[in-house]
């Protein structure tokens with residue numbers, strides 16, 4: 001299911017500036033990332049999509065249809081009740097969505113969350129990653145059009161994050177709900193999102209697939225240069241940001257750069273690290289201290 005947002009304005013009070021102001025946005029079917037700095041409006045968008053906040057103006061509709069859409073936000077792991085077993089927690093989430101979960105649905109849920117044999121375990125004794133996977137699977141009860149995951153992997157280690165996204169990918173093979181998620185981890189955004197929506201100060205500043213957004217940077221390479229080597233370069237002619245002890249150079253014309261400063265292998269010998277641009281650069285160049293432009 002895809003959604004269309006038109007002329008949307010959301011305010012927390014009549015006197016306050018809009019927390020969200022979206023002229024037009026298509027949210028496509030698939031796995032959609034919403035990114036932005038703190039206060040950009042991600043949670044406000046999620047609350048509005050669930051009907052918890054009413055817009056002052058504008059509308060959100062299923063693309064091409066006047067019918068309403070349904071959405072559910074997945075519980076965070078810290079919202080799991082104490083003294084409730086895995087089975088009871090699944091049943092409870094079903095009841096919240098107006099359905100009685102059948103034994104076979106419980107079994108499927110448990111299997112997909114890789115919790116076989118743990119149905120009687122207290123849910124708060126599961127790891128954070130296990131709880132989040134379980135909650136994701138329970139969100140499909142009632143088959144909502146939209147499933148919202150607010151920073152689903154925040155605080156998880158690399159391994160648990162990977163496992164979480166494996167579960168999401170497997171889930172996507174058997175379900176058609178659109179998944180909307182926020183994240184500050186640009187590697188998982190690049191790997192998992194079909195579309196990325198960039199919010200800043202309540203407005204959409206860009207939207208596209210990770211590849212489109214990276215291509216739009218028009219960069220050939222990104223170089224990380226140790227501070228002590230920076231004097232070898234003419235900073236007036238290079239776009240760069242400063243990251244701790246390093247300078248990060250954004251190279252649009254690789255031939256020109258290498259012919260001026262030395263071949264790739266010569267630069268690597270000097271301690272310069274070269275890589276292709278990725279979503280972390282999309283984030284930096286849209287949000288962090290503005291790049292010093294050449």
Ligand SMILES: Nc1ncnc2c1ncn2[C@@H]1O[C@H](COP(=O)(O)OP(=O)(O)OP(=O)(O)O)[C@@H](O)[C@H]1O
Pocket residue numbers: 012019036037038039040041042043044045
């Ligand atoms: N309950 C509220 N009352 C008044 N203003 C609010 C309220 N919640 C959020 N805001 C304001 O709305 C704007 C958007 O906030 P929102 O929480 O949607 O951002 P966010 O992108 O989710 O940020 P974070 O990454 O920190 O969660 C901010 O200016 C924030 O101060």
